[in-house]
Amino acid sequence: MGEFAIHLQNISKCFKRYDRPRDRLKELLLPGKSRASEFWALRDIHLEIEAGETIGIVGENGAGKSTLLQIIAGTLTPTTGTVKVSGRVSALLELGSGFNPEFTGRQNVFFNGRLLGLSQQEIRSKFDDIAAFADIGDFIDQPVKIYSSGMFIRLAFAVAVSSDPDILIVDEALAVGDVYFQQKCFERIRALQRSGTTLLFVSHDPGSIYNLCDTAILFESGHIVLKSTPRQVLDRYEANLIKQRDAHPNALAIQNSTNELIETSLEDVAVVTSDVKIQFVELRDDDGQKVDTIVSDQWVEICVGVLFLQDFSDPIVGFKIRDKTGATLFVNHTYNMNQPIGQVSQNTPITVRFRLRVPLIEGTYTVTIGVADGGFGEGQFKRALAYVHNTAVLQVLKNKAAMNWGGIINLNPTVTIDRPSHA
Structure with missing residues (x-):
């Protein structure tokens, strides 16, 4: 067994929920009586992830996926339990997290780079590569508050992978952006995988989980209910969605x-x-x-x-x-x-x-x-x-009578070659 990049023991996270905004104020002014109800986003999570593993995380909205990633990234503190993370962590969580909307893209590159543990000199040396990968042109010197969601994620992803992280966390970020940029992101992710980076990847796209991940985890109501191969986890997740969509009383387990x-x-x-x-x-x-x-x-x-x-x-x-x-x-x-x-x-x-x-x-x-x-x-x-x-x-x-081809599906193309006519 290899070295653990992430070790979570007995992690739980409780949030307070108030029915009315004034209940929060009353609780501050009149301590001793809680006016909130408890919502446990995570319950007794035990998880060990080896260095270099790629883990896909699936589950319905509100299942606890994002809460777990925020705890691993260090942006949220668990209510109970211990978190041990080895190495530099780079996280793409909520769209906009870690960026100041009033700063330009260039300023945010330096600001976010420092948050990731890079020195000013390291950021300067990487800046041209970051700008080239993001490919947002002159908008790099405009405030990010005027960016489209696609432009924003381009810059955020470029900064995140530039830090050569030991652990990369991606929470649905690649659902934004055009297909060409998504392909470029997946190519960079695969390069990080080959270099030994640990990847935590949340997505509702089964194809991405199948193609990128060694192992997958299914979350339900704050619990890990299954950790297995991507195929077994996604089959279970798909079955759950079908059963919930079907209100027929005869539907059986x-x-x-x-x-x-x-x-x-x-x-x-x-x-x-x-x-x-x-x-x-x-x-x-x-x-x-x-x-x-x-x-x-x-x-x-x-x-x-x-x-x-x-x-x-x-x-x-x-x-x-x-x-x-x-x-x-x-x-x-x-x-x-x-x-x-x-x-x-x-x-x-x-x-x-x-x-x-x-x-x-x-x-x-x-x-x-x-x-x-x-x-x-x-x-x-x-x-x-x-x-x-x-x-x-x-x-x-293999069909030995057919022409050679590569890929998954033979599209049976034809080819025509046009040459210039000579006078």
């Missing part, structure tokens, strides 16, 4: 009786109700034969058998393709494809077949199946009936 006809572990089941059973999921080739291995760019049919145990007026069936890390590559369903199943009565079995070309790089992929009732729009349904990961595994082999 994960149970052993789930989808008895499909051999799947409990962690693969995100949502299940007593209203449907997924009877089978099969992959078939163009001859109708079951397959689990194909070559890249081959056609395949995903066949889903669903038994509806209640009457439904507008059921929907869909699928998702994921790679070995759990990152989603493609999602679609009958609602999006304008192919309504139509009304079904109780105990009606339905088979839905999705035919698609698979132009993926060689590797192992899994199929997630979802069943819902009633569509409001893309990805929005009245009720989730079943949502099961890893219902089928597809091995994709």
